[in-house]
Amino acid sequence: MQEERDYNTHAFFRGIILLGFFLLLFRLLVSGDIFLYIAPKMIPFSYFALVILLVLGVMQLWRSRSDNEDELYCNCGFDHAQTGSRFQTLFIYSLFVLPVLTGLWFPTTLLDSSIVAKRGIQYGSGLYSHPPGLPSSEDDIPFDVANAEDDPNDPTTYVKGVDVLADLMKEIEEMKVELLGSEKISMDDERYMDIMNFFSEDLDLFIGKEIELIGFVYKEPDFEDNHFVIARFGMTCCVADATVYGIMSKADEMDSLKEDEWIRATGRLSKIHLYDADLPFLEITTIEKIDQPEDPYVY
Amino acid sequence: MSLLLIGALLCFFLFVGFTEIQQAIPKSLLLVNTTFLGIVLEALPFVFLGVFTSALIQTFVSEEMVQRFIPKNPFVAIVPAVLVTAIFPVCECAIIPVVRRLMKKGMPLHIGVIFIVGAPILNPIVFASTYYAFYSTPGIAYARMGLAFVLAIIIGSLIFTFFRNQDQLKWTTDELLDRPIESSNQDLNKMKSVFYHASDEFFDMGKYLIIGAMIAGLFQTFFDRSLLVSLSDNDALSPLIMMGFGFILSLCSEADAFVASSFAHTFSAGSLLAFLVYGPMLDLKSTIMLFAYFRAKFVIGLMAIITVSVYAVILIYQYVVL
Numbered sequence: 001m002q003e004e005r006d007y008n009t010h011a012f013f014r015g016i017i018l019l020g021f022f023l024l025l026f027r028l029l030v031s032g033d034i035f036l037y038i039a040p041k042m043i044p045f046s047y048f049a050l051v052i053l054l055v056l057g058v059m060q061l062w063r064s065r066s067d068n069e070d071e072l073y074c075n076c077g078f079d080h081a082q083t084g085s086r087f088q089t090l091f092i093y094s095l096f097v098l099p100v101l102t103g104l105w106f107p108t109t110l111l112d113s114s115i116v117a118k119r120g121i122q123y124g125s126g127l128y129s130h131p132p133g134l135p136s137s138e139d140d141i142p143f144d145v146a147n148a149e150d151d152p153n154d155p156t157t158y159v160k161g162v163d164v165l166a167d168l169m170k171e172i173e174e175m176k177v178e179l180l181g182s183e184k185i186s187m188d189d190e191r192y193m194d195i196m197n198f199f200s201e202d203l204d205l206f207i208g209k210e211i212e213l214i215g216f217v218y219k220e221p222d223f224e225d226n227h228f229v230i231a232r233f234g235m236t237c238c239v240a241d242a243t244v245y246g247i248m249s250k251a252d253e254m255d256s257l258k259e260d261e262w263i264r265a266t267g268r269l270s271k272i273h274l275y276d277a278d279l280p281f282l283e284i285t286t287i288e289k290i291d292q293p294e295d296p297y298v299y
Numbered sequence: 300m301s302l303l304l305i306g307a308l309l310c311f312f313l314f315v316g317f318t319e320i321q322q323a324i325p326k327s328l329l330l331v332n333t334t335f336l337g338i339v340l341e342a343l344p345f346v347f348l349g350v351f352t353s354a355l356i357q358t359f360v361s362e363e364m365v366q367r368f369i370p371k372n373p374f375v376a377i378v379p380a381v382l383v384t385a386i387f388p389v390c391e392c393a394i395i396p397v398v399r400r401l402m403k404k405g406m407p408l409h410i411g412v413i414f415i416v417g418a419p420i421l422n423p424i425v426f427a428s429t430y431y432a433f434y435s436t437p438g439i440a441y442a443r444m445g446l447a448f449v450l451a452i453i454i455g456s457l458i459f460t461f462f463r464n465q466d467q468l469k470w471t472t473d474e475l476l477d478r479p480i481e482s483s484n485q486d487l488n489k490m491k492s493v494f495y496h497a498s499d500e501f502f503d504m505g506k507y508l509i510i511g512a513m514i515a516g517l518f519q520t521f522f523d524r525s526l527l528v529s530l531s532d533n534d535a536l537s538p539l540i541m542m543g544f545g546f547i548l549s550l551c552s553e554a555d556a557f558v559a560s561s562f563a564h565t566f567s568a569g570s571l572l573a574f575l576v577y578g579p580m581l582d583l584k585s586t587i588m589l590f591a592y593f594r595a596k597f598v599i600g601l602m603a604i605i606t607v608s609v610y611a612v613i614l615i616y617q618y619v620v621l
Contacts (some may be wrong), residue, residue, distance in 0.1 A: 046343075059491075063495065109330055239337035240549075240551050
């Protein structure tokens with residue numbers, strides 16, 4: 001009897017925890033704060049998890065009220081509370097409660113310059129960069145179907161994947177041509193990553209163009225006094241893989257600019273030689289402080 | 300009664316703002332929390348995918364079915380197993396519970412290991428994201444797939460050589476006594492038991508995911524990556540550094556190529572490949588999950604075999620190809 005009541009209690013707590021996760025995810029999805037944790041393309045999966053959490057949570061509560069022994073026991077490889085002391089059980093459940101509580105109570109926090117200092121900045125972007133030791137695409141490894149078929153893995157899957165990628169790459173090339181033809185480039189969120197990639201690929205082609213962008217202020221200890229970076233965090237799947245992108249710049253009234261303050265800057269693109277490389281540099285003509293944008297990350 | 304209590308509790312969680320508490324929390328702790336929640340929230344759907352697949356296998360796939368599909372000769376089985384992993388589009392969070400379940404149904408140990416190391420890398424989504432991240436050097440994406448393919452074969456063979464087909468899973472007393480699964484009301488009960496299995500397995504595995512995400516969150520917030528850069532010059536050492544880095548970060552294999560590309564200026568192609576191949580095969584959160592399901596001795600052996608094989612293959616690759 002005692003054991004059975006234990007199972008009831010366990011199912012009850014598990015139900016509560018699952019519903020807690022459900023509420024956390026629900027609130028994040030409704031408020032849009034979810035975008036501060038994971039990238040938009042992962043959101044459909046979150047809706048899937050949301051439904052599962054609700055169903056499982058309700059089923060656990062229902063199970064906890066059942067007197068039917070068959071429903072309580074589950075022959076799938078767990079000893080539930082039979083192993084481990086009360087203390088262990090408590091510890092394990094607190095582990096599950098922790099993310100629910102911190103998620104609901106702690107204010108959502110943006111990655112800031114303290115993280116930039118730890119992760120380092122991509123001036124331009126590392127995306128299309130050439131690692132030392134490998135030939136670039138034009139030289140040696142042709143991007144074609146024959147090559148994909150040599151791949152030892154299931155060839156059809158990969159050839160299809162390459163087709164989709166080829167379309168994507170064509171779109172990107174078209175965007176580049178369009179940008180090169182225009183006088184002023186506005187780095188909006190959708191094109192931010194791509195434009196950064198163009199700057200690191202072919203910086204010289206873009207020099208002299210007028211650029212408008214937003215970002216937060218970041219300074220490194222070894223920067224000259226009035227130099228700073230206009231930085232953004234870019235996210236692929238979740239905040240764990242967020243990378244920092246930025247363009248160097250300088251301003252005369254630097255004293256009034258604090259780290260992590262958001263600014264909108266317009267200016268002419270030039271380059272600066274730093275860390276053994278030519279990096280994009282923005283010669284600012286106008287600069288204004290702005291509120292933190294609704295979407296602080298680019299994806 | 301109890302339901303009312305829950306309702307009250309949940310309302311409390313939802314609507315009460317603890318602004319004073321919030322202000323007292325140091326910023327760095329909040330940042331750890333953000334990364335921690337990010338990893339948990341991102342992994343959650345895939346963990347559910349894994350536990351549901353596992354629960355479906357538990358309920359609907361018989362042991363005879365598993366055994367019929369696997370060739371009798373253990374070495375003959377290796378290459379088909381690697382090819383099958385290429386079809387499974389799952390990442391490391393989802394594959395471990397599925398493999399454990401299949402092994403309980405009689406899948407040989409080394410085949411299970413091939414699934415664990417192969418599936419997170421050898422899939423179309425990971426190929427596409429790697430290809431995109433290293434757009435101008437597609438060699439990286441092909442090399443990643445090729446190396447993972449070769450390594451899955453090597454690791455599978457080594458596991459069979461060292462461990463044969465010993466049982467390395469943790470079994471519970473109930474399972475050893477072979478207590479029968481519920482029998483009455485077949486169909487209804489089967490669906491219900493799928494959901495119960497899934498939920499119990501979620502709690503069994505979730506705790507390791509949470510611990511792993513917590514440690515990864517701490518590292519992501521406090522670890523200074525420029526330390527890595529200062530160690531990037533040595534050809535023999537830098538693959539090891541990047542392997543360790545991949546282990547600690549515990550990124551999803553679909554996203555790690557983008558992090559790797561941010562190191563493209565400082566690290567050699569060989570070290571980047573070491574990061575891209577080792578991380579998905581073995582990282583902090585998957586290791587903690589493995590310890591939950593397999594005997595500790597075996598997990599340590601497996602970690603050693605994976606680490607040595609990856610390092611050796613990368614060194615050979617650097618020497619021969621690059």
